Amino acid sequence: MFGGPSLMDSIFQRSLEDLIKSFRLHLPGGEPTVVSKALDEIRYEIRSTDLTTKAAALQKLTYLHSLHHADMSWAAFHAVELSSSAFLPHKRAAYLAASLSFRPSTDVLLLLTNQLRKDLTSTNHLEVSLALECLSVICTPDLARDLSPDLFTMLGSSKNLVRKKAIATTLRVFSQYSDAVRVCFKKLVENLESGDVQTVSATVGVFCELALREPRAYLPLAPEFYRILVDSRNNWVLIKVLKVFAKLAALDPRLAKKVVEPICEHMRRSGAKSLVFECVRTILSSLSVYESAVKLAVAKVREFLVDDDQNLRYLGLQALSVVGLKHLWAVRENKEVVIRSLSDADPNIKLQALQLVMAMVSEDNVTEICRVLITYALKADPEFCNEILGFILSACSRNVYEIIIDFDWYVSLLGEISRIPHCQKGEEIENQLTDIGMRVEDVRPELVHVGRNLLIDPALLGNPFIHRILCGAAWVSGEYVQFSTNQIELMEALLQPRTNLLPPSIRAVYIQSAFKVLTFCLNVAFLPNEAAYSSSSCPINEYSASPSFAGHESLADCEQDEFLNLRVLSQSVKAPSVKNGGDTAVNHVKTSASLPLRNDILTQKSADKMFTLVKTALAPLVGSHEVEIHERVCNILGLLELTQNEISDGFSMEKGNFESEELKAYEIIKMMRDAFSEEIGPVAVSARDRVPIPEGLVLEENLHYLETICGDIQFPISSSFFLGRPHSGERDGVSFFNRPIIEVSESSNESTLLTEHRKRHGLYYLPSDKKEVVSCEYPPANDPKMQDDITDDAEDLVKLTEQSLVRKKKPSQAKPRPVVLKLDEGDEISVAAEKPESKDDMVSGALRELLFGSDAIPPSTQINSSDKLSSKRSGKVSEVNENVGNVRKSECGTPSSRKSKHHSHGKERERRSSEKNVEVREENGQSNKQKSGHRHGRHKARQRADGVANVVSQTPVIPDFLL
């Protein structure tokens, strides 16, 4: 015997049961061997001409496919072959194999069509059931098209068992082939009035699915659904009807008014939790304007919340978060339960409760809520702890820190969060630290303080999750070094040996910050006279005498430790601001521009110490393989080399009062400091577009040819922002660390441009409509003018601060909210105001045509293949059309969805309509122009029917379906 197994093989064939037993006997890890052995065997057996042998082989294969993921696409034809067997178990095996393994692309699928039709029309309802079960899973557009007439017959079957299965199958058929709607819809609607509960249930289930996709199309059926809502006592049916009404009520307020009472009645009466919950959900999501109904629903929610069943508690919380969007009182009323749920054993409930808690956050209670949440975070497991922290961070930063009044508090909270053991939110905290630094001027001293506390703790360097936070802390400490109370301590922290635990990218930030600190210190050491000149108007200048005196003393008394000296100094710095009382905030702003007070921070000894510190820490890194580190180390050492000798000489010769203007080092340091003192602010993504292109600069010239290459690439024009994070755009370390360097080299362009701009506008953002004001004549770097600009700048800020003191709301607030920089259009949350796309699908298109008898969209995907069939059926189609076309319905609202439809299938339609255009014009000569664009001369018969119905639907009347 060739090809097939012999009789003996058949006799000793292993059954599915034997196969399963062999799986249970195999040694651990031997499963693949068993599978491949079985597959070999099946490959051989399945070719048998004996159907019983074939069926057993196919069953084994189906089992292996379904539970052991074996490939069985090669056996598709055998399944088709076996399905023609008259013996029911064979047929069952074949259809099960098909429904579990066929994919839409299976090529033998079409061979099954005839067998399916034969079985669907069979008198044996078991065969019909098998065919329906299979069809409901494997249905493709072709199968749906060919079999929908048979399905139509079955929708009217006298056997309930068959009818409910046919109804469930229609859903799948509709979604594959929308023209089936024309055939089956009326029959389907009739089944709503069936006496059999399961039939009604299946029908309502199908309508529920359809209505979720395109609710408007099913408004005309509202009276039917209403009858079921009032009359039915079956919970399954009621739940589905409620889901339908949840969609429909949003469309028609009169309908909503009508259904509220029956729904409340169910809610009061029913003992079934599932039904009650569905009522609650419907009321809270779609009928939330009806106060009394909402009150009743919230009362039910409260019952759920205190129930022993954790499923009900969970769903109750979920319902609360739905209602919370519109009725926050409902959440507040249940505040205790919600807070208590934070410590529930169930992670779902905890998360849901957390969401609710965050929904309650406002500027009044943010402090307390965060306090509570932090205590929960401390005792929670790592995962939930991070959920909590994530929620705090996102809630507080929402809409550019909208709810934060006291930024000092928030910044110290960030510091606190960083120290929570499980905290893994490093990146987010880093971003917020730098972002707040750039946006909120007033908080910088506190920010630097928090940063210092993080930096000086060597233990933190050992925790990789905190590295990102340290990166942010290092950046703010360097950028706002003028607020540091002890620069040497800061320097030591930045250069401590344990920083070698940091990844190179972050270490480079440390080094760059050290660079800034060094420049700052050198600058103030040199600057006393200069500063005194430039800021003679500064009110705190008068105090500069006493600190400088302290400096002299310490210089004379070399025994004195310079740290003690610094402490004295920092006290004396603080003293004046205390005396100045209320003006402190203003002083901060002024001091940020130029700090005349710190002129004697650097004594010779401390200068030497700093030099040695930097040298010993960084010299070994000159050979670093990381370019970022290498480059920065070279920069900083280069600066030292240039300045060190002269500074040391200066100290020794002049005893601290050197004539620094003479020195080359002074020039260098001043230049560096100027470069660094330019403030870095948040930058809008679109900022670059607003800079006019300088004359003579020809952009795009050489890149012109690229257009042919990337012509169809659309660059995303994002409305999201960098949020001032220095490196969120090209966040790959490299570009981040380039940034300060760029700033140095390009300060001539960018910084002056910005200052210039700010000077003109007195504001800290770039207005979009004033492109032309930005001057193209860039002043050279270190132009003395720039210094003036900075002071101007500072004055602008003072003004801004003063303006912000006059607050519109919350006059009782003890502490005024500091200015938070916002970019013009940028920082509004990008809760993208995307309109929900109308999910117009083919089914509803066909349905609209059916229900309204007017110009609906013919489905575009089936066009070519369906032409023949449609024309064959067109008589029946038009008949159905006329029947249902009587239901009148205005077209209001639908044009837009139709339009989107039009776009999505634009190409094909265009092609089609150009072909048929002439015909259409002839057919529809009298129909109005506005609608003719959507028409097709697809079926002549239908076109005529449409023509009639169209006239009817001209008058836009919204019928009250329930009257």
Add this chain to the structure above:
Amino acid sequence: MIRAVIVMNDKGKPRLVKFYEFQPVEKQQELIRSIYGVLCSRAEKVSNFIRADSILGPDARLVYKTYATLYFVFIFDTSENELAILDLMQVFVEALDKCFSNVCELDIVFNFNKVHSILDEIILGGQVIETSSSEVVKAVEEAYRCSSSNSSFTPVVN
């Protein structure tokens, strides 16, 4: 609609896998694995829901129940009611119990075809078509009675 019904044991071995929308085998495998990963990390006596957004997409919901060594998992979307699906799960298990009288994991392992038939009487194409377990059992028994005269596919050895 109901998107999938999965029964697996407490070791993560699938015992019944039925997807009502086509999913490639690799995807099925991946889903089962990730669902099992979540299931076995859950404590006893917690709610029967799993947040499945990350595994199954934004609309998907997942309800599971543990019966002895088996997890019964139903995946569905917003057009189903969570508590009703829990009831449906009960219907399914009751029907299994009636068909196999005191069902255990082995019954499900060795009755691959019949378990599918039972499920098909309850859910068709993702739609619930029967919610009474006795009706389900009646229908399944009728279907298998017809073939009981020739129940074995392996020829009888004389």
